[in-house]
Amino acid sequence: MMRIGNGFDVHEIVSGRPLVLGGERIPAEFGLLGHSDADVVLHAVMDAMLGALALGDIGHHFPNTDARYKDANSMELLRHVVRLVTEQGYRLCNLDVMVLAEAPKLAPHVTRMRENIAGACGCDVQQVSIKATTMETLGFVGRKEGIAAQAVVLLAPLEGVSSK
Ligand SMILES: Nc1ccn([C@@H]2O[C@H](COP(=O)(O)O)[C@@H](O)[C@H]2O)c(=O)n1
Numbered sequence: 001m002m003r004i005g006n007g008f009d010v011h012e013i014v015s016g017r018p019l020v021l022g023g024e025r026i027p028a029e030f031g032l033l034g035h036s037d038a039d040v041v042l043h044a045v046m047d048a049m050l051g052a053l054a055l056g057d058i059g060h061h062f063p064n065t066d067a068r069y070k071d072a073n074s075m076e077l078l079r080h081v082v083r084l085v086t087e088q089g090y091r092l093c094n095l096d097v098m099v100l101a102e103a104p105k106l107a108p109h110v111t112r113m114r115e116n117i118a119g120a121c122g123c124d125v126q127q128v129s130i131k132a133t134t135m136e137t138l139g140f141v142g143r144k145e146g147i148a149a150q151a152v153v154l155l156a157p158l159e160g161v162s163s164k
């Protein structure tokens with residue numbers, strides 16, 4: 001049986017922190033606040049994968065009260081979630097991420113972000129889609145108070161399903 005999952009995350013924009021999105025350090029005058037590296041893109045992707053298999057959420061697997069995850073590299077957390085997916089007998093069919101960010105311009109970084117995620121998932125970059133939009137100055141994203149990401153993931157059983 002194919003399994004679909006969705007994930008959503010928001011992190012607050014602050015100065016003095018790096019901006020890491022999709023495992024990529026993005027040049028910016030601000031970063032995101034979080035217990036981990038606050039990679040809002042990977043957090044949405046992990047929650048979508050966990051949701052597809054009803055395995056809870058990232059807060060359950062990586063509690064923000066646990067010092068082990070202080071400034072954690074979310075790529076490592078993603079690799080752990082991918083291992084859980086494999087153990088359950090599933091693999092990524094495709095995923096689609098929408099990043100809501102007023103700035104910076106993410107288009108120049110999207111290919112590297114897709115490659116990072118595909119590398120962690122052991123899949124082709126064509127199976128990973130990342131898109132970005134502004135909020136046209138509206139709301140907390142439009143005021144540059146935060147960045148949000150939404151992900152939808154489709155998982156397929158490891159055996160008997162083509163990736164096409
Ligand atoms: N942080 C962002 C936001 C948007 N883009 C790209 O610009 C296009 C137009 O954005 P609108 O919000 O005006 O629709 C969008 O389709 C993206 O290609 C971006 O690179 N980074």
Ligand SMILES: C[C@@]1(CO)OP(=O)(O)OP(=O)(O)OC[C@H]1O
Nearest residue numbers: 034035036058059062063064069
């Ligand atoms: C990733 C984790 C890891 O402690 O930390 P945060 O950076 O706080 O991210 P958030 O999406 O708020 O919560 C999930 C946590 O599991």
